[in-house]
Amino acid sequence: MEDVPETKFATKHDLSSGGRAIAFEALDAPTQALTRRKTGLEEFDRALGGGIVPGSAILMGGEPGIGKSTLLLQAAAAIARAGNDAVYVSGEEATGQVRMRARRLGLADAPIRLAAATSVRDILTSLAEGAPPALLVIDSIQTMHSDMIEGAPGTVSQVRASAFELIRYAKENGVALVLVGHVTKDGNIAGPRVLEHMVDVVMSFEGERSHQYRILRALKNRFGAVEEIGVFAMEGHGLAEVSNPSMLFLSGREEPLAGSAVFPALEGTRPVLVEIQALIVRLQSGATPRRAVVGWDNGRLAMLLAVLESRCGLNFSSAEVYLNVAGGYRLADPAADLAVAAALVSALADRALPLHSIWFGEVSLSGEVRPVSHTGLRLKEAVKLGFSAATGPAEASQDTEGLTYSGLKGLPALVDRVMA
Ligand code: TYD
Ligand code: MG
Numbered sequence: 001m002e003d004v005p006e007t008k009f010a011t012k013h014d015l016s017s018g019g020r021a022i023a024f025e026a027l028d029a030p031t032q033a034l035t036r037r038k039t040g041l042e043e044f045d046r047a048l049g050g051g052i053v054p055g056s057a058i059l060m061g062g063e064p065g066i067g068k069s070t071l072l073l074q075a076a077a078a079i080a081r082a083g084n085d086a087v088y089v090s091g092e093e094a095t096g097q098v099r100m101r102a103r104r105l106g107l108a109d110a111p112i113r114l115a116a117a118t119s120v121r122d123i124l125t126s127l128a129e130g131a132p133p134a135l136l137v138i139d140s141i142q143t144m145h146s147d148m149i150e151g152a153p154g155t156v157s158q159v160r161a162s163a164f165e166l167i168r169y170a171k172e173n174g175v176a177l178v179l180v181g182h183v184t185k186d187g188n189i190a191g192p193r194v195l196e197h198m199v200d201v202v203m204s205f206e207g208e209r210s211h212q213y214r215i216l217r218a219l220k221n222r223f224g225a226v227e228e229i230g231v232f233a234m235e236g237h238g239l240a241e242v243s244n245p246s247m248l249f250l251s252g253r254e255e256p257l258a259g260s261a262v263f264p265a266l267e268g269t270r271p272v273l274v275e276i277q278a279l280i281v282r283l284q285s286g287a288t289p290r291r292a293v294v295g296w297d298n299g300r301l302a303m304l305l306a307v308l309e310s311r312c313g314l315n316f317s318s319a320e321v322y323l324n325v326a327g328g329y330r331l332a333d334p335a336a337d338l339a340v341a342a343a344l345v346s347a348l349a350d351r352a353l354p355l356h357s358i359w360f361g362e363v364s365l366s367g368e369v370r371p372v373s374h375t376g377l378r379l380k381e382a383v384k385l386g387f388s389a390a391t392g393p394a395e396a397s398q399d400t401e402g403l404t405y406s407g408l409k410g411l412p413a414l415v416d417r418v419m420a
Pocket of ligand 2 (some may be wrong): 065068070092139373
């Protein structure tokens with residue numbers, strides 16, 4: 001599929017033959033209302049924007065071992081137990097292995113139709129025999145093989161061709177299709193990326209394998225917003241839903257610690273309090289100092305360090321800087337800037353920030369602290385979890401009962417505050 005020959009255009013534009021007329025429609029013409037089917041796994045439905053849409057194709061990406069198969073087996077079981085037909089095709093594991101996992105998850109009695117197969121033709125031929133299922137899980141697309149084209153499973157052309165056939169089947173039969181796609185740390189394996197434009201929904205299942213928490217996030221959704229996340233905890237008997245995640249990513253500190261700052265992040269409509277940890281190590285020699293980040297953007301850290309150096313006169317140039325977001329959480333909210341800056345300054349000065357304080361605000365290149373969205377939501381959640389002080393943009397000052405708010409105009413004021 002990828003080596004398409006160069007297209008030759010006729011010099012003369014001839015429309016005299018072929019071509020059927022297509023009917024154009026008004027944008028506001030009546031349409032069938034979108035139906036969504038709840039799986040019953042609430043966090044899964046939430047991340048999908050309210051449930052799965054029949055006839056839609058979902059790509060479920062994630063690193064190997066993060067829990068994709070576990071999540072989808074649980075979702076399939078929930079659908080099957082609600083009386084809908086769910087088919088789970090594993091191309092990676094034998095049915096015995098899947099059955100063993102199901103037993104461990106307490107789902108052995110769920111009426112799922114299970115198969116181990118990798119031939120798309122075999123799968124579609126078998127499915128054509130009865131009524132189409134409500135849900136079809138293909139685990140994983142990288143193991144599938146289409147005989148429409150040449151090539152080994154896992155190659156870009158095979159992945160694309162297999163997905164194309166499965167998606168066409170799903171659309172024609174109103175089946176909700178989930179394609180599992182393994183993604184490596186840098187997210188750039190040949191497989192899933194090339195499918196993103198073919199599917200309706202792209203989900204990413206994230207987390208650190210060494211941590212318990214997993215976040216299900218929609219990166220693209222043709223049927224809904226992409227702001228809500230699903231939160232799960234990987235436990236001995238599968239993924240448990242976490243319906244109130246606001247304090248998962250606090251490390252449970254009891255004493256103030258230099259280099260630690262709490263940030264009230266926002267995931268969709270849910271606030272999540274996250275601890276940010278910074279460590280600064282002074283180097284004696286002239287070696288190039290390391291900067292290492294887990295859970296935040298590398299470039300953003302470089303920018304903040306540059307702003308702290310040029311606007312506040314701090315010196316990080318001969319120091320190694322390590323930044324970590326607790327609990328395996330990945331921060332994307334730009335409002336985290338001020339909390340990261342606070343953690344850095346606190347680490348550099350070796351002075352702890354007050355234990356029950358939170359920090360938020362976007363930092364500009366000039367060192368200003370800029371206002372962010374949903375200040376009220378962030379503050380309310382902080383109060384609920386026992387925080388009593390908040391520092392943020394000067395403009396955002398909000399009266400929240402039980403909380404002292406102080407506004408900062410810029411990073412120099414932050415440095416004064418931490419050093420005071
Ligand atoms: P899996 O769903 O196989 O990951 P993926 O399909 O993304 O490759 O799950 C991988 C890990 O999850 C496995 O290493 C062990 C862990 N796990 C549990 O901790 N508890 C459980 O109940 C299950 C089924 C798995
Ligand atoms: Mg798997």
